[in-house]
Amino acid sequence: MRRLFDEELADLDNSFTEMGMLVAQTIQKSVQSFVDHDREGAKAILENDHKINEREAAIEKKTFEMIALYQPVTTDLREIVTILKAVSVLERMGDQARNIANSTIRVKGTKHIASVEKELGEIGEQVAAMVSRVMDYYVKYDALGAESIAEENQSWSNRAAKVRSDSVKGMKDDAELVDSAADYLVIAGYLKRIGDYTIDIAEWIVYKRTGKIIELNPGYNYFI
Amino acid sequence: MANTIDLKPVSEFISEDAPARYVYDMSPEKHEIALSTHDLQVYYGDNLALSEGDLAFERYKITSLIGASGSGKSTFLRSLNRMNDGVATVKGNITYRGVDINTKAIDVYEMRRHIGMVFQRPNPFAKSIYNNITFALTQRGVTDKQELDEIVETSLRQAALWDEVKDELNKSALALSGGQAQRLVIARALALKPDILLLDEPSSALDPISSAQVEDTLLELKNQYTIIIVTHNMQQAARISDYTAFFHMGKVIEYDLTRKIFTRPKVALTNDYISGNFG
Numbered sequence: 001m002r003r004l005f006d007e008e009l010a011d012l013d014n015s016f017t018e019m020g021m022l023v024a025q026t027i028q029k030s031v032q033s034f035v036d037h038d039r040e041g042a043k044a045i046l047e048n049d050h051k052i053n054e055r056e057a058a059i060e061k062k063t064f065e066m067i068a069l070y071q072p073v074t075t076d077l078r079e080i081v082t083i084l085k086a087v088s089v090l091e092r093m094g095d096q097a098r099n100i101a102n103s104t105i106r107v108k109g110t111k112h113i114a115s116v117e118k119e120l121g122e123i124g125e126q127v128a129a130m131v132s133r134v135m136d137y138y139v140k141y142d143a144l145g146a147e148s149i150a151e152e153n154q155s156w157s158n159r160a161a162k163v164r165s166d167s168v169k170g171m172k173d174d175a176e177l178v179d180s181a182a183d184y185l186v187i188a189g190y191l192k193r194i195g196d197y198t199i200d201i202a203e204w205i206v207y208k209r210t211g212k213i214i215e216l217n218p219g220y221n222y223f224i
Numbered sequence: 225m226a227n228t229i230d231l232k233p234v235s236e237f238i239s240e241d242a243p244a245r246y247v248y249d250m251s252p253e254k255h256e257i258a259l260s261t262h263d264l265q266v267y268y269g270d271n272l273a274l275s276e277g278d279l280a281f282e283r284y285k286i287t288s289l290i291g292a293s294g295s296g297k298s299t300f301l302r303s304l305n306r307m308n309d310g311v312a313t314v315k316g317n318i319t320y321r322g323v324d325i326n327t328k329a330i331d332v333y334e335m336r337r338h339i340g341m342v343f344q345r346p347n348p349f350a351k352s353i354y355n356n357i358t359f360a361l362t363q364r365g366v367t368d369k370q371e372l373d374e375i376v377e378t379s380l381r382q383a384a385l386w387d388e389v390k391d392e393l394n395k396s397a398l399a400l401s402g403g404q405a406q407r408l409v410i411a412r413a414l415a416l417k418p419d420i421l422l423l424d425e426p427s428s429a430l431d432p433i434s435s436a437q438v439e440d441t442l443l444e445l446k447n448q449y450t451i452i453i454v455t456h457n458m459q460q461a462a463r464i465s466d467y468t469a470f471f472h473m474g475k476v477i478e479y480d481l482t483r484k485i486f487t488r489p490k491v492a493l494t495n496d497y498i499s500g501n502f503g
Binding site for chain 2: 004005064065068069070071
């Protein structure tokens with residue numbers, strides 16, 4: 001029993017970590033395709049999104065079984081709950097990567113604002129790196145690391161504001177930029193969501209480590 | 225982890241008429257069957273205590289039999305190695321290695337070497353630990369000291385008791401704790417090198433720690449033995465068994481993979497029993 005549960009929990013933990021890595025990778029690729037105007041790359045992300053969804057479903061099913069069969073308590077319960085909650089967050093992050101890919105496919109061929117795309121690319125890389133790091137903190141059981149990620153998430157709000165002002169200015173100056181600039185705004189929003197989801201996962205890492213349910217995202221009010 | 229997303233319309237998952245009975249299809253093509261029953265009926269006098277007992281047990285798996293008191297699960301278990309002989313009338317077939325063992329022609333004692341039984345209360349003999357294990361063997365004419373020593377050690381190791389008793393094998397078995405005594409009884413059953421181990425609530429008389437040790441032992445033994453266990457402890461069934469059969473009023477209501485029984489049983493009665501919403 002005890003041993004069997006531990007084995008299954010270790011398997012579940014691995015599946016969750018693997019899924020996290022896959023999501024981080026997908027976000028990274030979606031940002032890269034956007035920066036490179038790589039329509040094929042973006043299509044590949046759309047085609048592979050189901051893999052993330054399938055992993056989520058498999059992990060959820062396994063957690064239900066483990067709760068029903070072993071009735072876990074204390075740290076075991078926290079670990080299972082953390083995975084069950086965080087796996088939905090990972091899946092939604094995957095959806096945001098898909099949204100970015102959709103925008104990439106749309107933006108292709110219209111007029112661009114190079115400086116905004118560069119900015120978005122850099123923000124995207126930072127967000128993708130945050131996702132990888134939060135998974136790292138998950139693996140290392142590092143609640144303090146998880147907490148530190150929340151600060152980083154707020155650190156790029158100025159850059160996001162610049163994306164907004166530059167996009168709006170571009171639209172005012174040249175109506176042909178409206179198509180691409182509208183997508184810049186939503187992409188900034190997608191990245192913001194991914195950043196917030198990263199903080200959600202960080203909160204679950206803190207819960208797993210300490211048993212405390214905390215709020216690391218004070219809801220800074222920037223544009224999207 | 226296998227892919228699990230089903231893209232069929234929801235209406236296909238909603239079943240208006242839940243079945244009254246469900247028995248897992250233990251097809252011999254996909255499963256190695258260690259023991260099976262066909263049309264098993266047990267009468268205490270004129271009183272039919274168990275009917276419809278058609279079950280097949282997969283080799284090297286643990287199968288739990290659960291159900292309320294009087295549901296027929298122990299009656300079923302005891303029929304499997306003819307412990308009901310002289311107590312009840314058992315009709316139907318019990319197939320082991322292609323032979324119906326529920327016939328007069330069968331040498332019951334020989335058969336029980338292959339299908340051993342461990343009872344609810346630890347019942348060590350009033351002998352030393354060593355002699356508890358060797359008793360049946362010496363009765364059968366095994367006298368070689370080295371051979372007996374080896375069997376004692378192997379059996380005790382398999383039952384996860386060796387480390388605790390290896391230095392006091394001549395101590396009386398009656399001095400063992402409940403958990404140790406139960407593991408000794410399991411070791412005693414294993415000494416005869418059975419194929420199948422039947423256990424009738426083996427840990428219901430034990431404290432949680434001893435009970436956990438017995439469960440651990442069973443999980444170890446699964447690699448070499450087919451185990452069928454009656455338990456009142458549903459969590460125990462959930463923790464250790466691969467298959468679970470739910471008995472109710474002398475009938476098998478549902479028999480399926482344990483993980484299915486405990487997450488989405490097909491029969492409403494099973495659902496009620498498992499979730500404690502019974503009667």
